[in-house]
Amino acid sequence: MEVEDLKIEPGRANAKPGDRAADFAENTPPGEQIKPTRRSFLRGSVIAAGAAATGVAGASRSSAEALPVPESSMAMGDPIPEKGYGMPIEFEEHVKRHRTDVLVNKQNFSDWSMTPLQHQTGIITPNGLFFERHHNGVARIDPEQHRLVIHGLVEQPLVFTMSDLMRYPSVSRFHFLECSGNGLTDWTKAASTTVQQSHGLLSCAQWTGVPLSWLLAEAGVKPEAKWVMFEGADGSGHLRSIPIEKVMDDALLAYGQNGEMLRAEQGYPIRAIFPGWEGNTNVKWLRRIKLVDQPDQIRGETARYSDPMPGGKWRQFSMVMECKSVITSPSGGMSLKGPGLYEIQGFAWSGNGKVTNVDITLDGGRTWQEAQLEDPVLDKCLTRFRYRWNWEGGPAKIASRAVDSTGYVQPTVEDLARVREITGFVQHHNGIFPWAVSQTGEVTNAIA
Amino acid sequence: MRLPNFGIMVAAGASLLLAVSTLHAETFGDPPTSGFGKPIAEPDLALWDIDIQTPTGKGLPAGEGTVAHGAEVFAERCEACHGEKAEGGPMYGTMVGGIGSMDKNPRVLTPGSMYPYAPILFDYVRRAMPLDAPQSLTTEEVYSVVGYIYHLNGLVEADAKVNAKTLTELKMHNRDAFIVDDRPDTKAERCMTDCQPIGTVADAQKK
Structure with a gap:
């Protein structure tokens, strides 16, 4: 039941932003799960919205059930507070910074916490x-x-x-x-x-x-x-x-x-x-x-x-963050729910200027196609890219590769390891980052 | 007339915006014609001016410490996190050893093996340690604990005086190991068809 809820629907590219909560809820820590009843409700709307909006040819679609009037249409909303700092709705509470769970420090003073990029819908981080x-x-x-x-x-x-x-x-x-x-x-x-x-x-x-x-x-x-x-x-x-x-x-x-x-x-x-x-x-x-x-x-x-x-x-004083990109959807921990249209989305950036191109591979780097960059494309700023992918259901290895205004092309970790020493705590990892998509749609880290 | 003329405002706003964005394409524009900083004399910044130019030792204060006192300071203020004889504790790994490991995998990184200039440890301990009470050690305590840690690394004799002169003169093993940023160091091609599959670190090490 839970697992069903976690999958990305084909055609979700045109669904509303709020849908992401259900799609990516696999990253929610235990004990912070959204209540199943509301999740199921949300999921139902997503399927309906996705199916209606995309009209993907060939996808087998059964008709949706008749829609009841939503509770929110038959009640007063929350009153406007006298004052307060607005917070995200409770259904988005799983979208949080997390300390790393890979390299866990024994104290949390000299430490770090990480942005949930898989939930970030635009170039600005809240x-x-x-x-x-x-x-x-x-x-x-x-x-x-x-x-x-x-x-x-x-x-x-x-x-x-x-x-x-x-x-x-x-x-x-x-x-x-x-x-x-x-x-x-x-x-x-x-x-x-x-x-x-x-x-x-x-x-x-x-x-x-x-x-x-x-x-x-x-x-x-x-x-x-x-x-x-x-x-x-x-x-x-x-x-x-x-x-x-x-x-x-x-x-x-x-x-x-x-x-x-x-x-x-x-x-x-x-x-x-x-x-x-x-x-x-x-x-x-x-x-x-x-x-x-x-x-x-x-x-x-x-x-x-x-x-x-x-x-x-x-090497010291290596302060510029060189050109880099990553696919944030679909990305590690997600799963695709059956063949069909998926929009590959992600971010590209360069500390040396503007992003000029992002290419996408679906076959582990043998062939590449150019993704669409979304305005605004700004100097030393996150740039969003998109690529429509009709997944036919087989295994795939997807990755993005960015080019910046100096002509620099994002390298692979193999390229980087040829000129640097990869030992211990190695910084400045701007390597192309592949995600493997399994036969059944599970997305996993494929960097090694 | 109280209502503004929105047509004129929009037009004026648009041309202003254009001018500003053109200007900002290359620069932030002219600096303001007046400033708001208040003059202050360097001596009044003495308590703030704690950074040390570590290659020359410039900024190291007068005073000195001893390895023996450093052992006491360490036991009282550092050992709980860094472990007995700085060999690693509940919070952090070892601060001892690793000299000669820089061309091995893994490299063992300690103040003794990693720091190119000995005053780095003085600068860091004085400003940042102990973690629960930074800037609480006296100059003599900082010199002493720095001397103790370098002693544990075999760099300072047990009876050495630790001061600005001796720290600056202490030759560190890693002094000549640093190269200044020379990137970009990769020249990836934007191959679109018939490309090599995305390689791994293991692929690079294989060939």
Whole structure:
């Protein structure tokens, strides 16, 4: 009974967004299941809507039963609360960030939680689902007390209150954020069962704030300043050194995220945004900016956030997140319910520019067809792609491959393993990620 | 007249939007003509200015510690998570050993084997450790516990003084192991037909 409910109906491409709850409920942790009665009700509507809208030729369809008047049509709705912060309806409660269940830390302060990309219907990640990576938990900072300092190789060290910072003219930009460690459990074995686990250290938002170049200009950058150190006010004092060219190019000091102030988990009241660069460079709870002549080479720039290379070497300051894509539907843990039309959906992104093409393979990479990109296609931002697939019922291996505006083509993990050392904690996994579809429609991780 | 003229507003808004988006295609636009930062003197930032330029040791404070005191500090403040003699505990793995493992699989990553510059450990412990009370250790305690961990890694003698000079002069095994980002390092082709199937890491290691 439960299993039946979990399957994706052919023709679901044209069904309403709410249908996804039932389709993807296999990811719901035990004890958080939607009540079966309501699920069955939803499922019934999906079948009816799907069948009516698509008109797939050849699909055997029995007529739907006569429809009763829904309860909601015969009752008053909920009253409008005096005030409150709106939350998703209870039927979507299973859509949550999760800590990894592949590489489980023994503490949850220097840890991470992952975005349920299989439920994300557009390019923007809702703030409550935005992935988290902290080095010593979530700092809670009173904006009245918070201070930001710019000092070091400047003409005049400056201190700012939050109300000072919010007086500046502001800009808004749409950008993805991806943890450098996204996918690190899935190089040599298919460890993750869902796309949330394999790719969920990825989210996207509209960021609002002040260009960092303006504030640095105000402090007066000395010519010998070549790097800029950013440090957080959290208990880890997380810091990274950033080349000044990036800071002066497109970096933001962001206080806004998707139309509201940053969440505490995202660095409230203020964080750095370095578009397209690995998540940990986008320092949260930002308290200090120091202009320097060389990077500090602290732990996070040497022993962490560096990549093993052949010959015992380590690549450091590898901060750009290179072009990547993944199919989010159908993806790991889902199952297709019989042959027919399925829309393959997913996201592509590049830290080096815009996504120009996404190709889809259905046969493990032997042949590829171009997917449709959905507007808007923005610089260093998630781009949605779609491809209509008429699954005939046999085994398939599906994957996406993205190309960006520099001409860079997303590699396979084989390509990456030829030039890097895949040992231990390996970051910057932007390999093509295949999902296997079995004869009976079960979708599983096929990276290895 | 209280009602705005929506026609004019829409037209003006549209042309403004066009101008702004053209401007923003390359840049955020001109910086504002006035700023709101308040001048502050560097000495007033002393408690905040805790990062260390680890290759040169610039920023290491005056003062020093000893390996013996470091063992005491470690037992009291670190051992519960990192285990006896830093060999791994309930929360974290070992911080000892691994020197010489960088061309092996797995590489054993510890401050002794991984850090290219010894002051990295001072910077990290002072700002971030212990996890439940960061920035609570004194300068002498930080120098001492850093000395103790490097001693356990065979890098510092038991009777050594641990200070700015000795930490900066301590030559680490991994110093020359780092290369700066040289990506893109792959050149995948956009093959559409008759392509090689998607390979795995094992495929790369086979050939």
